[in-house]
Amino acid sequence: MPPCWTLSRGIVLTFPGFEQYDMLRIRVLHGPNLNLLGTREQLIYGTMSLDALDSAITKLAKELAVKVDLRQSNSEGELVTWIQEARTGYDGIIINPAAYTHTSIAIRDAIAAVGLPTVEVHLSNIHQREEFRHRSYVAGVVLGQIAGLGPTGYLLALRGLHDLLTASRRRTKTATPAVSRRTAKGTT
Numbered sequence: 600m601p602p603c604w605t606l607s608r609g610i611v612l613t614f615p616g617f618e619q620y621d622m623l624r625i626r627v628l629h630g631p632n633l634n635l636l637g638t639r640e641q642l643i644y645g646t647m648s649l650d651a652l653d654s655a656i657t658k659l660a661k662e663l664a665v666k667v668d669l670r671q672s673n674s675e676g677e678l679v680t681w682i683q684e685a686r687t688g689y690d691g692i693i694i695n696p697a698a699y700t701h702t703s704i705a706i707r708d709a710i711a712a713v714g715l716p717t718v719e720v721h722l723s724n725i726h727q728r729e730e731f732r733h734r735s736y737v738a739g740v741v742l743g744q745i746a747g748l749g750p751t752g753y754l755l756a757l758r759g760l761h762d763l764l765t766a767s768r769r770r771t772k773t774a775t776p777a778v779s780r781r782t783a784k785g786t787t
């Protein structure tokens with residue numbers, strides 16, 4: 600909700616220019632080979648293309664008034680850079696690191712360094728698959744992991760991050776600073 604002022608007679612002034620600033624911003628990162636979704640190992644990953652998945656995420660983001668930035672890369676370094684960049688201007692990250700989940704200390708370190716609430720998503724249930732997929736290097740530094748629910752996992756991650764971030768913003772806004780509380784009591 601953009602900043603607004605209610606004048607007398609119920610006239611509400613809103614400032615749409617502030618909307619972008621006030622909106623939650625979430626970066627969604629897809630790792631290697633996810634550009635091949637829809638054609639890649641359909642029995643495991645389903646038939647939805649990455650474009651269709653991104654459209655579904657964008658549609659939900661609109662409903663939730665969240666600004667999403669969606670990116671896919673086959674390169675570990677590029678994913679690390681995008682995680683680092685999210686430090687400024689983003690409130691949270693959703694990431695499917697794909698095969699890098701099981702190998703990348705660099706991606707884990709980037710998530711830990713940035714400190715943004717991050718949800719790890721996997722289309723398949725990595726814990727039911729080959730043993731080498733059971734270990735996630737990022738699991739220890741993320742808020743939570745969703746695995747095995749297909750594209751719905753991304754939508755749940757978005758909804759979950761939205762709800763948590765909105766609640767935490769609300770708490771920050773309603774918390775009365777200690778100084779004002781003392782001032783209000785007339786003790787300073």
Ligand code: DQA
Binds near residue numbers: 697699721722723724
């Ligand atoms: C994946 C699972 C990984 O093990 C695999 O390497 C992927 C996709 C998933 O979404 O299920 O590429 O992250």
